Amino acid sequence: MWVLSLVLWAGWGEQMETVQTLMETARKDTLAYERLGELCLGIGHRLSGSKGLEEAVVWGQATMEKDGADRVWLQEVMVPHWERGEEHLWLTEPTHEELPFLSFGGSVGGVAEGEVLVVSSYDELGPRAEGKIILFNIPKETPGLEGYGDVVGYRYGGATAAAEWGATGALLRSIADGSLRTPHTGGMSYGEGAEKIPYGAITVEDAERLQWLQDRGTPARVKMSLGAKTYPDALSHNVIGEIRGTTYPDEVVIVSGHLDAWDVGQGAHDDGAGVIHALETLRLIRELGIQPKRTIRAVLWTNEENGSRGGKSYADAFGEGTFAAIESDLGGFQPIGWVSTGTGEQKAWLDRLLEGWGLPHIGNGGGVDIGHLEPHGTLLIGLRPDDTHYFDYHHAPSDTWDAVDERELREGLAHVAALTWLLANTEE
Amino acid sequence: MWVLSLVLWAGWGEQMETVQTLMETARKDTLAYERLGELCLGIGHRLSGSKGLEEAVVWGQATMEKDGADRVWLQEVMVPHWERGEEHLWLTEPTHEELPFLSFGGSVGGVAEGEVLVVSSYDELGPRAEGKIILFNIPKETPGLEGYGDVVGYRYGGATAAAEWGATGALLRSIADGSLRTPHTGGMSYGEGAEKIPYGAITVEDAERLQWLQDRGTPARVKMSLGAKTYPDALSHNVIGEIRGTTYPDEVVIVSGHLDAWDVGQGAHDDGAGVIHALETLRLIRELGIQPKRTIRAVLWTNEENGSRGGKSYADAFGEGTFAAIESDLGGFQPIGWVSTGTGEQKAWLDRLLEGWGLPHIGNGGGVDIGHLEPHGTLLIGLRPDDTHYFDYHHAPSDTWDAVDERELREGLAHVAALTWLLANTEE
Numbered sequence: 001m002w003v004l005s006l007v008l009w010a011g012w013g014e015q016m017e018t019v020q021t022l023m024e025t026a027r028k029d030t031l032a033y034e035r036l037g038e039l040c041l042g043i044g045h046r047l048s049g050s051k052g053l054e055e056a057v058v059w060g061q062a063t064m065e066k067d068g069a070d071r072v073w074l075q076e077v078m079v080p081h082w083e084r085g086e087e088h089l090w091l092t093e094p095t096h097e098e099l100p101f102l103s104f105g106g107s108v109g110g111v112a113e114g115e116v117l118v119v120s121s122y123d124e125l126g127p128r129a130e131g132k133i134i135l136f137n138i139p140k141e142t143p144g145l146e147g148y149g150d151v152v153g154y155r156y157g158g159a160t161a162a163a164e165w166g167a168t169g170a171l172l173r174s175i176a177d178g179s180l181r182t183p184h185t186g187g188m189s190y191g192e193g194a195e196k197i198p199y200g201a202i203t204v205e206d207a208e209r210l211q212w213l214q215d216r217g218t219p220a221r222v223k224m225s226l227g228a229k230t231y232p233d234a235l236s237h238n239v240i241g242e243i244r245g246t247t248y249p250d251e252v253v254i255v256s257g258h259l260d261a262w263d264v265g266q267g268a269h270d271d272g273a274g275v276i277h278a279l280e281t282l283r284l285i286r287e288l289g290i291q292p293k294r295t296i297r298a299v300l301w302t303n304e305e306n307g308s309r310g311g312k313s314y315a316d317a318f319g320e321g322t323f324a325a326i327e328s329d330l331g332g333f334q335p336i337g338w339v340s341t342g343t344g345e346q347k348a349w350l351d352r353l354l355e356g357w358g359l360p361h362i363g364n365g366g367g368v369d370i371g372h373l374e375p376h377g378t379l380l381i382g383l384r385p386d387d388t389h390y391f392d393y394h395h396a397p398s399d400t401w402d403a404v405d406e407r408e409l410r411e412g413l414a415h416v417a418a419l420t421w422l423l424a425n426t427e428e
Numbered sequence: 429m430w431v432l433s434l435v436l437w438a439g440w441g442e443q444m445e446t447v448q449t450l451m452e453t454a455r456k457d458t459l460a461y462e463r464l465g466e467l468c469l470g471i472g473h474r475l476s477g478s479k480g481l482e483e484a485v486v487w488g489q490a491t492m493e494k495d496g497a498d499r500v501w502l503q504e505v506m507v508p509h510w511e512r513g514e515e516h517l518w519l520t521e522p523t524h525e526e527l528p529f530l531s532f533g534g535s536v537g538g539v540a541e542g543e544v545l546v547v548s549s550y551d552e553l554g555p556r557a558e559g560k561i562i563l564f565n566i567p568k569e570t571p572g573l574e575g576y577g578d579v580v581g582y583r584y585g586g587a588t589a590a591a592e593w594g595a596t597g598a599l600l601r602s603i604a605d606g607s608l609r610t611p612h613t614g615g616m617s618y619g620e621g622a623e624k625i626p627y628g629a630i631t632v633e634d635a636e637r638l639q640w641l642q643d644r645g646t647p648a649r650v651k652m653s654l655g656a657k658t659y660p661d662a663l664s665h666n667v668i669g670e671i672r673g674t675t676y677p678d679e680v681v682i683v684s685g686h687l688d689a690w691d692v693g694q695g696a697h698d699d700g701a702g703v704i705h706a707l708e709t710l711r712l713i714r715e716l717g718i719q720p721k722r723t724i725r726a727v728l729w730t731n732e733e734n735g736s737r738g739g740k741s742y743a744d745a746f747g748e749g750t751f752a753a754i755e756s757d758l759g760g761f762q763p764i765g766w767v768s769t770g771t772g773e774q775k776a777w778l779d780r781l782l783e784g785w786g787l788p789h790i791g792n793g794g795g796v797d798i799g800h801l802e803p804h805g806t807l808l809i810g811l812r813p814d815d816t817h818y819f820d821y822h823h824a825p826s827d828t829w830d831a832v833d834e835r836e837l838r839e840g841l842a843h844v845a846a847l848t849w850l851l852a853n854t855e856e
Binding site for chain 1 (some may be wrong): 479524525821
């Protein structure tokens with residue numbers, strides 16, 4: 001295979017040397033973890049519309065400039081501006097205590113109080129939901145990313161379904177693998193014309209409790225008090241920095257992660273790790289003094305979490321001519337493979353690019369932000385890390401700097417930087 | 429060894445049959461876990477002075493009566509009454525966000541605001557602590573119970589030490605093994621004549637963050653707002669139920685756990701499991717229709733967590749003539765051994781009692797509640813479960829029903845019930 005590759009690709013041997021050097025340098029990159037600290041510990045969380053996000057924008061721009069990118073600029077993006085405010089959930093019967101709670105991004109504020117009706121699917125809704133608070137107790141059956149799709153529809157649609165039957169509020173069992181009584185937030189939406197009722201997450205443990213009480217015929221009541229408010233759209237920015245290609249400067253290879261993060265943790269796995277992968281790819285290439293044939297562009301997307309306006313705005317303005325795009329948005333864990341979206345020809349080309357050194361090409365996929373580039377015929381590539389523990393941290397207060405392992409973060413960087421380089425230099 | 433035992437102990441063979449029957453019945457006891465649910469999910473948390481604790485008292489008494497104890501009674505105990513109230517901790521510099529926080533039981537309420545000084549021991553305090561908020565960032569180096577002793581002194585003494593140098597508030601890194609950003613509370617105290625400043629726990633992750641900022645010269649400020657208040661002592665109760673001994677009714681064998689629990693989780697491992705071990709031991713003996721020679725008394729202690737008034741009151745009133753006492757207060761995990769306090773002769777006797785069937789006798793110890801019986805010459809015995817994950821839950825919101833494994837709870841019960849029986853029947 002190796003010999004075959006040498007024959008098939010002109011200059012492959014030289015490229016492989018560069019790839020090895022890039023990977024070795026990445027694996028010793030002490031700045032990667034330190035910069036993740038600057039973002040997570042120095043700035044903290046950064047939801048669209050927040051001061052934190054715009055501080056991160058300034059930090060991202062300054063960092064790229066310091067690293068010597070050929071050109072760094074901010075793209076203005078108007079983003080949703082929702083704030084959680086102060087919020088509480090009390091169990092008021094059969095006993096009185098406050099329960100950990102996080103409303104979902106986009107929920108209306110307000111107070112809802114009533115008996116809890118626990119259901120395990122939409123099918124169990126009906127007239128008896130009238131005036132109740134609905135708890136969708138949908139266990140995440142399969143650990144990791146695979147089990148997410150089965151449940152996340154309830155997060156987006158649960159409030160609308162509950163309101164259709166006259167419920168006054170809705171709760172969802174947190175979409176989590178590990179919990180330790182930690183609620184997990186995320187985006188939600190209201191259907192066209194739907195009554196807007198407060199909606200948020202309780203912990204896995206409290207969902208189990210309410211189920212237990214209902215199964216034994218003990219009525220439970222809760223009071224939800226949400227300070228959530230939606231403000232007019234706010235000004236935010238994609239941060240873009242590039243190293244200009246020597247041979248095909250108009251063919252752009254994107255390496256990216258999103259800068260925004262839910263307002264409860266530090267956005268370390270989601271998606272500080274991806275931001276670092278993008279920033280450090282650019283820096284390492286600069287540090288090694290190597291010049292790509294195509295233009296390499298690091299993009300730190302704004303507003304991935306609750307609107308994806310950053311990805312859309314970029315594609316609208318600059319999408320044309322984007323040769324390939326990598327997104328790292330599944331955490332800073334040990335990388336295990338790549339997923340892609342593209343034509344059969346593009347995918348076969350990617351297979352050949354990964355031969356002999358890279359992670360396996362394990363299926364279809366890409367990323368929320370780069371997804372907007374699909375109409376431009378761009379080859380879309382997503383990094384897949386080990387997701388065993390991703391849902392211990394996803395959209396939760398537990399998503400903090402120390403939850404990212406330095407070695408694993410660097411290993412992801414090594415693969416992202418190497419593939420970025422090959423995408424930007426392979427001429428076949 | 430087995431043969432030797434048969435020779436040494438009159439009636440040992442018969443006792444061993446009963447022990448095996450008790451253990452087999454315990455291992456199939458479906459009520460154990462269900463009753464843990466009644467306590468944890470039906471009643472919830474139950475700190476001294478709370479409505480929950482007195483509901484648990486009523487529940488404990490009713491349960492013992494239903495199970496057919498010969499005599500059930502409540503012992504009145506005046507207990508401390510501290511309430512947490514509403515509390516917040518905000519990081520105000522270098523960024524503004526609320527951090528998970530739990531004040532320590534006994535802390536004064538009030539507001540404290542200032543720059544954070546992170547220290548890793550009392551030695552690092554000094555004049556520079558003046559006007560600051562001190563964070564004791566003391567990692568729990570050794571997992572499980574062994575590492576607790578190295579840190580817990582800071583919980584009791586930290587506020588006093590900080591106030592001596594003019595600090596206005598104090599924080600402690602949570603004493604936890606697993607975290608997921610969960611704060612862990614517990615008891616604290618003020619030294620004689622010390623300035624009383626607010627004191628509580630932040631998460632391991634936020635302690636790491638404040639350390640990181642300090643190490644990089646970035647000033648951090650926090651604002652603590654504690655609604656904590658200490659009320660006059662409240663009336664509570666030890667719940668006591670017994671099966672009268674046929675031969676030595678005045679020699680009492682205690683099997684026990686504590687009913688109170690911190691006001692943040694459900695008190696499942698600490699100490700719902702011990703309560704179930706005690707209750708179900710009594711019930712299983714009743715169910716099997718067997719009569720012990722000594723009196724077996726199940727005691728559900730009140731106020732272990734912040735005062736130990738239940739244990740003290742019991743020893744004062746009923747301690748005389750207590751032959752032996754078992755306490756289960758280290759969680760509902762897989763049991764691995766026994767610890768004891770007593771004379772050499774008592775310990776040797778316990779060794780012989782455990783021969784051929786029981787868990788190993790692994791060292792010195794007992795329990796906080798039964799410790800008050802030491803002056804009465806009682807043989808004190810503590811159950812030691814596997815403590816690998818105990819400090820993921822200890823004094824934290826994560827200490828919930830589902831964190832206890834049903835099989836492990838029953839296995840602890842099997843050993844507690846069997847040893848209780850042998851203590852009450854062995855005549856040597």
